[in-house]
Amino acid sequence: MKIFSQLFFILNTITLTVHANVFDDFKGLNSQTPGCAIGVVKKDKLVYENYFGQANLRYQVPIDRRTVFNLGSITKHFTAALALQLEKKGQISLNDSLKKYYPQGPNWFADIKLHHLINHQSGLPDYLNDDKTRTVIVKKLSKIPHLLEEIVVGKPITRDVALNNVIEAMMELPAPSFKPSEKASYSNTGYLFLADIIETSSGIPFSDLAQKQLFKPIAMTSTEFVSLMAIEIPWSATGYDTLNASTYKYRRKSSNLITHGSGGLLSTLPDFVKWISHLIKPKNDELFWNTFLNPVKSGSKLFGEDYNNGMFIKHIEDGVIYSHSGLSTDSMGSYFWISPVHKVGYIQLCNFKFDKRPTVKEILEIYGT
Numbered sequence: 001m002k003i004f005s006q007l008f009f010i011l012n013t014i015t016l017t018v019h020a021n022v023f024d025d026f027k028g029l030n031s032q033t034p035g036c037a038i039g040v041v042k043k044d045k046l047v048y049e050n051y052f053g054q055a056n057l058r059y060q061v062p063i064d065r066r067t068v069f070n071l072g073s074i075t076k077h078f079t080a081a082l083a084l085q086l087e088k089k090g091q092i093s094l095n096d097s098l099k100k101y102y103p104q105g106p107n108w109f110a111d112i113k114l115h116h117l118i119n120h121q122s123g124l125p126d127y128l129n130d131d132k133t134r135t136v137i138v139k140k141l142s143k144i145p146h147l148l149e150e151i152v153v154g155k156p157i158t159r160d161v162a163l164n165n166v167i168e169a170m171m172e173l174p175a176p177s178f179k180p181s182e183k184a185s186y187s188n189t190g191y192l193f194l195a196d197i198i199e200t201s202s203g204i205p206f207s208d209l210a211q212k213q214l215f216k217p218i219a220m221t222s223t224e225f226v227s228l229m230a231i232e233i234p235w236s237a238t239g240y241d242t243l244n245a246s247t248y249k250y251r252r253k254s255s256n257l258i259t260h261g262s263g264g265l266l267s268t269l270p271d272f273v274k275w276i277s278h279l280i281k282p283k284n285d286e287l288f289w290n291t292f293l294n295p296v297k298s299g300s301k302l303f304g305e306d307y308n309n310g311m312f313i314k315h316i317e318d319g320v321i322y323s324h325s326g327l328s329t330d331s332m333g334s335y336f337w338i339s340p341v342h343k344v345g346y347i348q349l350c351n352f353k354f355d356k357r358p359t360v361k362e363i364l365e366i367y368g369t
Contacts, residue, residue, distance in 0.1 A: 022366065025356035029053035032248040034240040035063045036350040037269040042367050043343045044277040049269065055237040055351060057250065066235040068222065068266050069349040071334050072326025075265040076191050077310030078214060080118050081292060082198050082206075084309070085213055088288060092201045094118070101197050105171050114197065116180045117190035119300035119307055123176025124189040127166045128262075128329075133189075136172075140165045151256050159227070159258045166192055184300040184307065188262035191310075195261025206260045218278050222271040226264040233266065237351035239330030250352065255329035263328055269349055272336070276345035279322075279338055293322060293340060314360075321360055327353060342368040 029035040035053015039046055051063045086092045098109035098117075116122040125133040141147055141157065151157065166189060177185065199206040207225040215223050243249040258264065267275075282289035298308045306313040314321040319341030326334040333353040337360060338345040344367050348357055 022358045022362045023050065025358075026050070026052045029354075031060065031062070032057070033245075034238075034250060034350065034352040034354075036348055036354055037063055037065075037067060037069070039269050039273055039347040040363060040367055041273055041276045041280065041338075041345040041347070044281060046270070046273045047367060051269075053351075055235070057238070057240070058252075063237065063351070065270050066222075066268060067349075067351075068233050068236045068268055069334060069351060070226070070237075070239065070263070070326075070328035070330055070332045071265045071267055071272075071349070072263045072328035072332060073188075074324050074326040074334050074336060075261070075263045077324060078210060078265060079191050079194055079198070079261045080310035082209060082213060083114065083118060083194055084292060085288070086198060086201055092197065096197075098193065101200065102167065102171070106173070108175055109171075112176065112180050114194065115298065117194045118309060119298040120184045120186050120190060120302060121181045121298070121300055122187065122190045123178045123180050123182075123185075124170055124187050124193070125173075125177050126185075126187040127169070127189045127192070129186075129188070133169060136169050137165055140169060154256070156256045156258050159260055162257055162259050163192060163196055167196075181299070184302050186302055188259075191262035192259055193261075195259075198261075214275075218274050218283050220267070220271045220274050223265065223267040223275075225260055226258055226266060235268075236266070237332065239328065239332045240352040241331050242352055253331040257329050263326065267349075269347060272347055272349065276336065276338055276347060280340060280343050280345055316360070339364065339368070344368055 023038065026036060026038065029052035031054060033053045034057065035051070038050045040048040053063055055061045055063045055067045083092065083094065087094055092114065094113065094115040096114050098112045099105060102109055112122045112124070127133050127137055144161065147157070147161070170189065195206045198209065202209050204212070207227055210225065239253040240250040241253045243251055279289065279293065292309055295308050297306070300307045302312070311322045311324050314323065319339055321337050321339050323335070323337035331352055333350045335348045335357060336346060342364055344364060346363050
């Protein structure tokens with residue numbers, strides 16, 4: 001018994017040391033900095049979790065299991081899942097064109113299919129990151145009566161106002177940036193269109209449909225979309241821009257923009273764990289979710305990696321890693337990946353842009369066996 005106890009102590013010490021080394025980069029996050037919630041999922045268990053830094057610096061609220069983060073572009077694969085569910089029900093087809101849903105649009109809308117929107121192959125310029133397009137939309141918004149006054153006093157740009165002006169800007173283009181399917185270029189615009197089409201085709205508000213089809217079936221009770229009508233969430237993290245990380249200088253960052261599809265999903269670490277566990281081992285409709293993770297190749301490549309259904313696909317020695325990062329308009333930086341073959345997932349939710357993270361190899365060396 002004594003030998004067994006000593007062996008257990010040694011093995012436990014080794015494991016703690018490995019953990020410490022893997023997560024060394026987070027040690028600088030403290031009571032003077034924003035921070036991150038970190039989780040590792042094995043099958044359907046949260047086998048490692050830790051919380052670093054502050055959800056709110058002014059009021060010294062530490063990040064914990066209750067902290068709600070804006071997931072930014074991680075939202076996209078949820079939107080893709082809703083689109084595929086509607087296709088399964090026969091309510092849309094991914095081969096439908098934009099022209100079907102926006103008949104008043106230019107003739108070239110007929111060349112853009114819904115699967116092009118999902119895989120960033122549409123040629124629609126990014127309304128957030130393309131300077132020329134963003135300038136056009138800002139000019140449009142500036143002409144809306146009283147909107148500037150409302151923004152100055154902190155009122156949001158509603159989803160309908162943002163959506164309608166982005167659609168209008170796209171319709172005024174003489175042609176897409178490139179021929180659809182010719183190449184891929186990351187575009188939030190495609191997912192903005194996709195969310196609108198999902199809502200129109202289902203007859204259910206996009207956020208309500210996500211609750212019904214995605215969140216409620218697996219008991220994600222702390223997950224919802226940003227909306228004009230949403231009440232204040234007591235444990236919401238505050239987003240921060242980094243002014244000088246070495247001297248702990250951060251500026252609070254907020255956003256007046258409400259959009260769906262491309263971003264705007266709010267969640268906690270424990271709730272997102274439920275989602276990751278579901279992707280690793282589906283809790284319902286196993287055939288659908290296995291197909292969702294293993295679709296027919298789209299041919300889309302972004303930043304040198306395959307991309308499909310709102311996730312990057314990286315091929316490793318003994319399987320595939322599905323991943324995505326997110327940087328919200330209020331500067332929260334998130335990241336996740338899953339390895340179905342190892343039944344392991346990694347989650348990193350931060351309330352500022354924090355690019356440091358353990359490698360896939362490091363996590364799999366500890367939890368992949």
